[in-house]
Amino acid sequence: MKFLITYVKPYTKRMAAGMSIKFAGAIMDLLLPWILAYILDSVIPTGSRQRIYLWGGAMLLCSVMAIVTNIIANRMAARVARDTTKSIRGDLFSKITELSTAQVEEFTVPSLVSRLTTDTYNLHQTVGMIQRLGIRAPILLIGGIFITFSLDPVLTMVLISMVPFTIVLVTMISRKGIPLFVQQQARVDQLVRTVRENIAGARVVKALSKGDYEKKRFAHVNQQLVAAETKANVTMAATPPLMDLLLNLGLTLVVVVSAFRVNNGLTQPGVIVAFLTYFTIILNAMLSITRIFTVFSRGIASAERIAEVIRVPQQLKQVTSGHVSEAYLAFEAVSFHYPSSKETIHDLSFTTARGETLGILGATGSGKSTIAKLLLRLYDPTKGQIVLEGRALQSYAPSELYAKFGVVLQKDVIFADTLRENIAFGRDFSDEVLWEAVKNAQALEFVQQLPGGLDYLLESKGANLSGGQKQRVLLARGMAGHPEVLLLDDSASALDYQTDAKLRQVLATEFASSTKLIIAQRISSIQHADQILLLENGELVGLGDHETLLATNLLYQAIYQGQTGGEALVS
Incomplete structure (x- = not known):
C-alpha cells in the first residue's frame, strides 16, 4: 500500500480537485429524494403549481449538476490513473534493465513481462476506481444514512442494524481474496512463459511434429490459470449476493415497520417514498464499495509484485578501487558458479596485453x-578478481x-x-x-x-x-x-x-x-x-x-x- 501511495502522492492536488467535484455531484444525488419527499408532503397539498414547478426545476438542476460533475470528475480520475501507471511502468522498466542477470533469472522473464503488463494494468484500474467510487460511494452511504436518520430515526436504526454484518462479510472475503489474486498472477506468469517458449521454438515444434503436444501443454497451463481465476473470482463474487441478502432483509424490515408507522400516523407517505429511494442509493453505494474491495484486492496483489522488483537491492555494486595491477586485462584466480549450480570456472588465471x-x-x-x-x-x-586497464572490474x-x-x-x-x-x-x-x-x-x-x-x-x-x-x-x-x-x-x-x-x-x-x-x-x-x-x-x-x-x-x-x-x- 505504501508503494502505491508513493506514486499517487505527486497527483494529490489533482485528486483532491477531482474528489471535491465528485463530492459535489454526490451531494446533488442525495438532494433529489429529499426534494421529492418535500414536494409530496409539503408542496402538493398546498395545490400551488408555481411551487411545484419551482421545486421540480430544482430537481432538474440537481440532476444536471450531478451528471456534469460526475463526468468531469471521472475524466480527471482517468488522467491521474494514466499518469500514475505511466510512472510506475517507467520505473519498473528502468529497474528491470538494471537487474543483474542472476536477478532476472530469479524473477524469470515471463514473470517480469506479466508484472510490466498485467500488474500495471491492475494498478491502473485500482487508482481509477478509488477516485471514481472511493469518494462517491462512501458519501452516498454516509449521507444517505444521515438524511434518512433526519427523516425517520426509527426506520434508519432498522436499516443500520445490517451494517455490522456487511462489514464483517467484506473483511473476511477480502482477506481470502488477496492471496488468491497473488496465486492467479503466478499462473499468468506460467502462461506467458509457455507461450513465449512455444513462439520462440515454433520451428522446432513444427519440425518435430509436436503441435499436438504443445497444445496439450498449453491447455494444461491454461486450465490451471482458469482454476486460479475461478477460485479468486468465485470467492470475491460471493460478496454482492450476500450483501444483497443482508440489505434486502433490512429493506423488508423497513417496509414492515414503516407500514405500522404510517398506519399509526407516525410517518408521512412522502417520507416513506424518499426513504425507499435513499435505501436504493445506500444499496448501490454498498455494492460499489464491494466492487472497490474486489479491484483493490487485485491491485494490492499486483502492487506487491511490482514493489518486489523495484525494491530489490542492486546486486552488482560499484566499489572504490585504485590501481590494482599492471595488467591491461587479467583474470586472477577466478572461480564462478551459477546460482544453484556446481562450479563452472575454477581458479582461472590469464593475462592479455592491450x-x-x-x-x-x-x-x-x-x-x-x-x-x-x-x-x-x-x-x-x-572468487578471485578481474582486472581491466589496471583496475578491478567492480x-x-x-x-x-x-x-x-x-x-x-x-x-x-x-x-x-x-x-x-x-x-x-x-x-x-x-x-x-x-x-x-x-x-x-x-x-x-x-x-x-x-x-x-x-x-x-x-x-x-x-x-x-x-x-x-x-x-x-x-x-x-x-x-x-x-x-x-x-x-x-x-x-x-x-x-x-x-x-x-x-x-x-x-x-x-x-x-x-x-x-x-x-x-x-x-x-x-x-x-x-x-x-x-x-x-x-x-x-x-x-x-x-x-x-x-x-x-x-x-x-x-x-x-x-x-x-x-x-x-x-x-x-
Whole structure:
C-alpha cells in the first residue's frame, strides 16, 4: 500500500480537485429524494403549481449538476490513473534493465513481462476506481444514512442494524481474496512463459511434429490459470449476493415497520417514498464499495509484485578501487558458479596485453561463454578478481565499462527496427562509421542489395535474414566505432571459411589497436591469435600460441585432428 501511495502522492492536488467535484455531484444525488419527499408532503397539498414547478426545476438542476460533475470528475480520475501507471511502468522498466542477470533469472522473464503488463494494468484500474467510487460511494452511504436518520430515526436504526454484518462479510472475503489474486498472477506468469517458449521454438515444434503436444501443454497451463481465476473470482463474487441478502432483509424490515408507522400516523407517505429511494442509493453505494474491495484486492496483489522488483537491492555494486595491477586485462584466480549450480570456472588465471588477440577454445560447457559474461560483469566471480586497464572490474560504473566494449554474444538479438538502428543501437554514429562497420563485418555486398540499404526494416530476431546475414549484422554492431575491447563469442559459426578468413584479416589490420577476445568452436578462427586459452570442464588446460599448443598439448592436438584430419589449416 505504501508503494502505491508513493506514486499517487505527486497527483494529490489533482485528486483532491477531482474528489471535491465528485463530492459535489454526490451531494446533488442525495438532494433529489429529499426534494421529492418535500414536494409530496409539503408542496402538493398546498395545490400551488408555481411551487411545484419551482421545486421540480430544482430537481432538474440537481440532476444536471450531478451528471456534469460526475463526468468531469471521472475524466480527471482517468488522467491521474494514466499518469500514475505511466510512472510506475517507467520505473519498473528502468529497474528491470538494471537487474543483474542472476536477478532476472530469479524473477524469470515471463514473470517480469506479466508484472510490466498485467500488474500495471491492475494498478491502473485500482487508482481509477478509488477516485471514481472511493469518494462517491462512501458519501452516498454516509449521507444517505444521515438524511434518512433526519427523516425517520426509527426506520434508519432498522436499516443500520445490517451494517455490522456487511462489514464483517467484506473483511473476511477480502482477506481470502488477496492471496488468491497473488496465486492467479503466478499462473499468468506460467502462461506467458509457455507461450513465449512455444513462439520462440515454433520451428522446432513444427519440425518435430509436436503441435499436438504443445497444445496439450498449453491447455494444461491454461486450465490451471482458469482454476486460479475461478477460485479468486468465485470467492470475491460471493460478496454482492450476500450483501444483497443482508440489505434486502433490512429493506423488508423497513417496509414492515414503516407500514405500522404510517398506519399509526407516525410517518408521512412522502417520507416513506424518499426513504425507499435513499435505501436504493445506500444499496448501490454498498455494492460499489464491494466492487472497490474486489479491484483493490487485485491491485494490492499486483502492487506487491511490482514493489518486489523495484525494491530489490542492486546486486552488482560499484566499489572504490585504485590501481590494482599492471595488467591491461587479467583474470586472477577466478572461480564462478551459477546460482544453484556446481562450479563452472575454477581458479582461472590469464593475462592479455592491450591490442593482443586472445582465442578461447573448448568443448561445449567448458566455460567459454561464462568468461564473456564475467568480463561484461553480467555476473561477479565467486572468487578471485578481474582486472581491466589496471583496475578491478567492480570499480567501473556500468556506462564507463560498457563504453569500452564491442560485443557479439553467442545468443544475440536483432530488433524489429531498421538495419541502421540495429547497428548503431542508440549510439551517435555517422553513416560513414556505419558503412565502415558493415564493410569490416563482410556484410557490404548483401546490405547494398537490400531495398533502402541501412534503412531496410528488419523483423524481430532478424527473421527476414539468413543465419550468415544475421551474424554479419551483429558483427557490424560490435565492430562499429572501433571499441577498445572486441569480444566475439562464437560470432563466426554461421560464416563460410572464406568469409571467416577475410574477417580475421580485418581484425588483424583494422582493429590492431583493439584488444580482441574471440571465443570459437573452430581452430581456424583463432589460429592467428597471440594466445589461445584452452578450457576443459572450467579449468585452464592450455595457454599459448597455435604452434606451441599443437606441439605440446594433447587436447589441442585431438581437437586439431578432429577438425582438419591433420592437414594444415587454411589461413
